[in-house]
Amino acid sequence: MGDSIMWRNGKYCRVESDCTIFPNSRCEDGLCVRPKEQPDSGASQICGSNGGMTDAVRNAFLDMHNFYRSVVATGRAVDKIDKRAPKAAAMPKLKYSCELEQSAAYHAGFCQFSHSQGNSVGENLYIVYTPGFDKRVIAEMATEGWFEELEDYGVGRANILTQQLFNRPGQIGHYTQLVWQGTRYVGCGIRDCYSSTLVVCQYKNAGNRFGNKIYEIGQPCSKCAAEEQCSPAEGLCIGQLSVCEKLWHVRKCSTMTGATSYQCFPFTSNQRRKMMLGWTPYASATHACSEDYAHDILGLAGDAVKDRVQHQGDNQCQVSDGQLWRLAAAERELRNDLVPLFSGREQIIHYKADLPNVVDHFIF
Numbered sequence: 001m002g003d004s005i006m007w008r009n010g011k012y013c014r015v016e017s018d019c020t021i022f023p024n025s026r027c028e029d030g031l032c033v034r035p036k037e038q039p040d041s042g043a044s045q046i047c048g049s050n051g052g053m054t055d056a057v058r059n060a061f062l063d064m065h066n067f068y069r070s071v072v073a074t075g076r077a078v079d080k081i082d083k084r085a086p087k088a089a090a091m092p093k094l095k096y097s098c099e100l101e102q103s104a105a106y107h108a109g110f111c112q113f114s115h116s117q118g119n120s121v122g123e124n125l126y127i128v129y130t131p132g133f134d135k136r137v138i139a140e141m142a143t144e145g146w147f148e149e150l151e152d153y154g155v156g157r158a159n160i161l162t163q164q165l166f167n168r169p170g171q172i173g174h175y176t177q178l179v180w181q182g183t184r185y186v187g188c189g190i191r192d193c194y195s196s197t198l199v200v201c202q203y204k205n206a207g208n209r210f211g212n213k214i215y216e217i218g219q220p221c222s223k224c225a226a227e228e229q230c231s232p233a234e235g236l237c238i239g240q241l242s243v244c245e246k247l248w249h250v251r252k253c254s255t256m257t258g259a260t261s262y263q264c265f266p267f268t269s270n271q272r273r274k275m276m277l278g279w280t281p282y283a284s285a286t287h288a289c290s291e292d293y294a295h296d297i298l299g300l301a302g303d304a305v306k307d308r309v310q311h312q313g314d315n316q317c318q319v320s321d322g323q324l325w326r327l328a329a330a331e332r333e334l335r336n337d338l339v340p341l342f343s344g345r346e347q348i349i350h351y352k353a354d355l356p357n358v359v360d361h362f363i364f
Contacts, residue, residue, distance in 0.1 A: 018076075023067040040136055047098035051105045051189055057135045061188045061201065062096045064143035065178060066236065069094065071147075072179050073220045073235035081154030089218025090225070092184055093236040097204065100187025104200040108191035111198060122177045122203035133197035135190050142199040146174035159217055163210045173208055180207025181215035184239070 013027035025032045040056040047058065071077045073088040100121065107116040113127050126142035153170030161176050177183070180203070188201040207214075216223060220235030228237040 023063050046096065047101050047187075051109065051191060052135065053101065053105065053188075053190065054135070057139050057190070058096055058101070058188070060136045060139040061143065062094060062186065064140055065094050065186055066234070068143065068147040069179050070234040070236055072150075072215070075220075078151045079154045079156070080151055081156040085150060085155065086157060086159055086217040087220055088179075088181065088215045088235070089220070089223040090216050091179070091181060091220070091236050092228070093231060093234065093238050094186050095184065095239075097185040097187040100185060100202040100204060101189055102187070103189075104187055104202045105189030105191070107202075108189040108198050108200040111191055111193035111196070113196075113198065116200075116202075119202075120206060122180070122183060122206035122208060124174045124177055124199075124201045124203075126199040127196050129196045131195055131197060132192050138190060138197055138199055139188065142201070143178070146178050149173075149175035155214065159214050161208060161210060161212060161214055166208065166210065176214050177203055177207040179215060181213070183207050 013030055013032050015027055018027060018032070027033075040054055043055050044053065046055050047053065068077075069088075069091050072085055073091040075084060075087040077085040079085040103116075103119065103121065104123075107123075113125060115123050115125065124142070124146055126138070126145060128138060128141070149170075149172050153168075153172050155165065155172060155176070166173055166176075182205050183203045185204045186201055188199065191198045191200075221230035221232065221237060224230055224237035225239070228239050230236075231238050
């Protein structure tokens with residue numbers, strides 16, 4: 001399995017917030033205890049299979065990135081130069097990008113521990129000189145290793161990336177890219193090479209621009225953009241999803257134990273419901289999901305059609321005919337089951353108003 005941390009020098013923990021190595025760790029008798037991991041099921045629904053990547057590995061990368069961004073945003077990050085890194089006023093919560101994963105996996109396929117050329121994304125590399133390393137473990141190790149540059153070498157209170165800081169012997173550039181405020185997306189690839197395992201993570205928008213602040217200093221979420229919401233527990237700003245993203249990220253499906261947004265949508269056929277729930281509901285997907293699911297499907301169907309009509313031919317949204325068909329199928333399935341969900345017919349008409357007759361002609 002390779003080397004892993006047994007303990008780290010420093011003070012013992014008093015509360016859970018003192019535990020800044022792994023997400024959701026608890027403090028027991030002065031020791032940080034990480035949660036027990038569930039076995040990797042091998043599912044790969046988020047992006048498909050790129051070089052053996054699974055959803056568990058993708059979530060490990062994303063969760064570790066956002067955890068460390070939260071540690072910084074809430075003022076818990078240790079900086080060698082100034083004891084504590086300043087809090088972040090507008091630190092975005094990252095989303096996972098399949099496009100970046102594909103690019104990162106392609107570059108990792110060359111098995112060269114060197115940065116890719118000719119693209120406009122940010123990039124972090126990590127290597128273990130052991131082939132066939134557990135992918136979820138190395139995802140955690142890589143992200144942790146990049147973040148530890150802050151504690152090992154420090155940035156300082158100014159929080160500005162200068163060329164001098166970047167080029168000094170103690171590397172800091174992996175950390176600064178990991179927490180760069182202007183970055184919104186991350187995607188990673190892992191390659192088993194002849195004598196090593198190579199990790200490549202790519203970022204959009206790229207960070208590490210000399211002379212710029214790594215992030216804006218201030219109380220967490222105090223300067224989130226108007227269209228963003230605050231996650232108070234994390235101190236991170238959560239952006240609104242575009243129509244394209246909402247097609248695969250139905251926002252709420254709270255009644256499905258352990259289900260993710262990817263599993264909730266489109267969730268239309270009985271066969272798929274049985275696979276997800278272990279049993280077959282008698283009527284519509286509203287029985288398996290929450291009222292919010294119905295809201296999202298109806299509103300999203302109208303938005304997606306409008307967006308597609310507005311952007312026909314310009315590929316700004318790139319919503320495929322197949323995606324629209326599945327969305328329309330989900331909407332149709334819910335259509336006759338909305339009456340018991342709402343207090344009056346007016347609400348149903350309100351939601352239906354965003355779905356004009358052009359839907360049927362446009363999709364079929």
